Amino acid sequence: MQQNVISSVSETTKQETETYAHWSWVEASVWTKPMLAALDNGVKGGKWFSLWDKVYAPATLLAAWKQVKRNKGCHGIDGVSVERFAAGQDIYLQELHQALKEGCYQPLPVKRVLIPKAGGGKRPLGIPAVKDRIVQAALKLVIEPIFENEFVSSSYGFRPQRGCKNALWKVDKHLKMGQTWVVDADMKNYFDTISHTKLMLEVEKYISDGKVLNLIEAYLKQDIINGLEQWTPTAGTPQGAIISPLLANLYLHELDKTMMQAGYTMVRYADDFVILCDSQDKAEQALVMIRQWVDDRELILHPDKTHIGNCMIKGQGFEFLGYRFEAGKRFVRKKSMDAFKDKIRSKTKRGRGDSMECIAKDLNPMLRGWFNYFKHANKWTFPKLDGFIRRRLRSLRCKQMKGYSCFGRTQWLHKQMPNTYFAEQGLFSLEEAYVMACQPRCGNS
Numbered sequence: 001m002q003q004n005v006i007s008s009v010s011e012t013t014k015q016e017t018e019t020y021a022h023w024s025w026v027e028a029s030v031w032t033k034p035m036l037a038a039l040d041n042g043v044k045g046g047k048w049f050s051l052w053d054k055v056y057a058p059a060t061l062l063a064a065w066k067q068v069k070r071n072k073g074c075h076g077i078d079g080v081s082v083e084r085f086a087a088g089q090d091i092y093l094q095e096l097h098q099a100l101k102e103g104c105y106q107p108l109p110v111k112r113v114l115i116p117k118a119g120g121g122k123r124p125l126g127i128p129a130v131k132d133r134i135v136q137a138a139l140k141l142v143i144e145p146i147f148e149n150e151f152v153s154s155s156y157g158f159r160p161q162r163g164c165k166n167a168l169w170k171v172d173k174h175l176k177m178g179q180t181w182v183v184d185a186d187m188k189n190y191f192d193t194i195s196h197t198k199l200m201l202e203v204e205k206y207i208s209d210g211k212v213l214n215l216i217e218a219y220l221k222q223d224i225i226n227g228l229e230q231w232t233p234t235a236g237t238p239q240g241a242i243i244s245p246l247l248a249n250l251y252l253h254e255l256d257k258t259m260m261q262a263g264y265t266m267v268r269y270a271d272d273f274v275i276l277c278d279s280q281d282k283a284e285q286a287l288v289m290i291r292q293w294v295d296d297r298e299l300i301l302h303p304d305k306t307h308i309g310n311c312m313i314k315g316q317g318f319e320f321l322g323y324r325f326e327a328g329k330r331f332v333r334k335k336s337m338d339a340f341k342d343k344i345r346s347k348t349k350r351g352r353g354d355s356m357e358c359i360a361k362d363l364n365p366m367l368r369g370w371f372n373y374f375k376h377a378n379k380w381t382f383p384k385l386d387g388f389i390r391r392r393l394r395s396l397r398c399k400q401m402k403g404y405s406c407f408g409r410t411q412w413l414h415k416q417m418p419n420t421y422f423a424e425q426g427l428f429s430l431e432e433a434y435v436m437a438c439q440p441r442c443g444n445s
Helices: 002-022 033-041 052-056 058-071 082-087 089-102 130-148 164-176 196-203 210-220 244-261 280-296 334-347 356-374 381-400 410-416 419-424 430-438
Strands: 110-116 122-127 181-186 224-226 229-231 265-269 272-277 307-310 318-320 323-326 329-332
Touching: 033 130, 052 058, 052 089, 052 130, 052 210, 058 082, 058 089, 058 130, 082 089, 082 130, 089 130, 130 210, 130 244, 164 265, 164 272, 164 318, 164 323, 181 280, 181 318, 196 210, 196 244, 244 265, 244 280, 272 280, 272 318, 280 307, 329 334, 334 356, 334 381, 356 381, 356 430, 381 410, 381 419, 381 430
Parallel strands: 110 224
Antiparallel strands: 110 122, 181 272, 181 307, 224 229, 265 272, 318 323, 323 329
């Protein structure tokens, strides 16, 4: 009998340990063990009440401030930088706590800037004030676990303990299982076209705290300032806001569920997603379902980036998260490759006067990071890029040798600076890294 009791206690302890390990990423000062248990067991009516006091709690605001401080970023419309806030953080955090508690907190307008896109053009980005970023981060600490408990496994973007590599692994797995007919879909201006009314209805399925709901709505309707212009958005979630990716995921949650319940294999990263099928008919039926769902939610599928194809056939591949899947192989998509080469060019300008060893040290972190993500690309990618980098460096060195012209001296430069020279200077080799990555690990047969 005693043994059975001990066994029962051990099993209970194991279950509790597994439960809390699953939620290891949540903020412990907000989500206590009883609250985590309520997440797993469900709350009365399926809705959460009385969350507001957790948003303005000093411990929550402090945890949120640490996140904002770590991420740095520019100042907002009030001119208060992260460094300036840090200098008076105790006073500023106390003021935020009081304003939220007393109900007099109002977010400032968002400063809009335009940032360059990888494929050319500009993307609008909103920069909230530091204090508003802190409140948004506090709000996210409180409500994110509630939504995460509902989200399904097919979405990977902007979620804890998930990312691009997980999404790519799932795509690769199902392609190998024969699901090679792919619906490649992309929303047009997704973040700018989300219906505020429909989004708030989704939020209200899980949260009934009126003050929390009012705060979320206040962020959706936050004024935007661009130079001398100021306006209030009527749709969309502000890009650049901390809370925006979570709300954007929530808006597409029903699409995830719809496709899963219909038996489709869907892999989604934010508004970019693919449906993998084992026949053309199923792929076409899936696209019909997607179009219907998108129309009902007042969204738009991008006409140029949405198509169906058999990715085993050359010319019918698809692009997803920087890769191109085609004819049974993975390639680095052209936009990603062009962006990477532009970064190399910016670090290897011919006027740079540093030593080759110094330049190699500057390049290496970028090269390693790029390789760690794209190491599953076609093997010929890496020697070609190594050659491109070495040519840039030889041209740079030639420019440093005053009085010498590089014209017609390619062979001479190659003899003076062979491939081994760059290895001696410590330059990271993409090809060598690929060869090492393909070798079996120790202990494996």
